[in-house]
Amino acid sequence: MKKMTLLLLALGMIFALAGCGADTAGGESTGEAAASASPQKQQTGGQHAARILVAYFSPTHSTEKLAEYAAEELQADLYAINPAVPYTAADLDYHNDSSRSTLEMHDAGSRPAIAAGVENMQQYDIVLIGYPIWWGEAPRIVSTFVESYDFAGKTVIPFCTSAASDMGSSAENLARLTKGADWLPGRRFGADSSREDVAAWVNGLGVKGSAQ
Numbered sequence: 412m413k414k415m416t417l418l419l420l421a422l423g424m425i426f427a428l429a430g431c432g433a434d435t436a437g438g439e440s441t442g443e444a445a446a447s448a449s450p451q452k453q454q455t456g457g458q459h460a461a462r463i464l465v466a467y468f469s470p471t472h473s474t475e476k477l478a479e480y481a482a483e484e485l486q487a488d489l490y491a492i493n494p495a496v497p498y499t500a501a502d503l504d505y506h507n508d509s510s511r512s513t514l515e516m517h518d519a520g521s522r523p524a525i526a527a528g529v530e531n532m533q534q535y536d537i538v539l540i541g542y543p544i545w546w547g548e549a550p551r552i553v554s555t556f557v558e559s560y561d562f563a564g565k566t567v568i569p570f571c572t573s574a575a576s577d578m579g580s581s582a583e584n585l586a587r588l589t590k591g592a593d594w595l596p597g598r599r600f601g602a603d604s605s606r607e608d609v610a611a612w613v614n615g616l617g618v619k620g621s622a623q
């Protein structure tokens with residue numbers, strides 16, 4: 412396990428050196444503003460509480476935990492981006508040049524299929540999208556997700572977990588796959604982040620949901 416952590420840290424360093432932007436020594440930081448960041452919408456209750464969806468991909472469940480915290484805190488709906496073909500441990504082996512995850516990440520056009528879609532995506536004003544960093548990027552299945560819906564008029568807020576890498580350009584690259592969406596700056600978390608860490612972040616977003 413210690414060896415794994417060291418390897419992941421080394422991996423993070425490689426991506427940091429490759430220009431993806433490094434975090435301050437293991438700390439958490441706010442990611443770069445994504446492609447079309449614009450002033451944050453304030454949805455403070457008033458006449459209309461926003462409908463919020465927290466969508467996430469999390470094959471080893473770290474991002475999932477944080478997505479659950481975020482959804483609870485924001486009174487949002489939760490949606491797991493489940494792959495049609497689940498990822499095995501062998502699929503996630505980044506030491507193997509021909510593992511599924513490596514092949515997908517080497518192919519920018521790869522779009523792994525998703526098992527089941529969001530019910531009535533139209534109802535959501537705000538969508539948080541959570542994912543693990545894979546090779547400095549969002550896994551390709553997150554591209555499948557963002558290309559599956561019309562995000563025009565929606566506010567999108569990305570977040571990620573990683574061993575060491577920052578969000579890098581992962582959110583900007585996802586933003587390019589959507590049209591007419593307002594992408595707010597995202598946030599990178601360590602996999603062991605607490606409910607309080609997530610609560611502090613989401614409560615600073617100035618949005619609140621209305622899930623029943």
Ligand SMILES: Cc1cc2nc3c(=O)[nH]c(=O)nc-3n(C[C@H](O)[C@H](O)[C@H](O)COP(=O)(O)O)c2cc1C
Nearest residue numbers: 469471472473474543545546547572573574575576
């Ligand atoms: C295929 C693959 C590639 C990864 N690439 C990176 C990376 O570039 N930088 C990094 O810091 N962590 C990397 N990691 C570690 C994950 O980002 C980290 O363990 C994450 O918290 C896993 O989230 P999950 O449990 O929600 O799947 C990688 C993990 C896998 C499986």
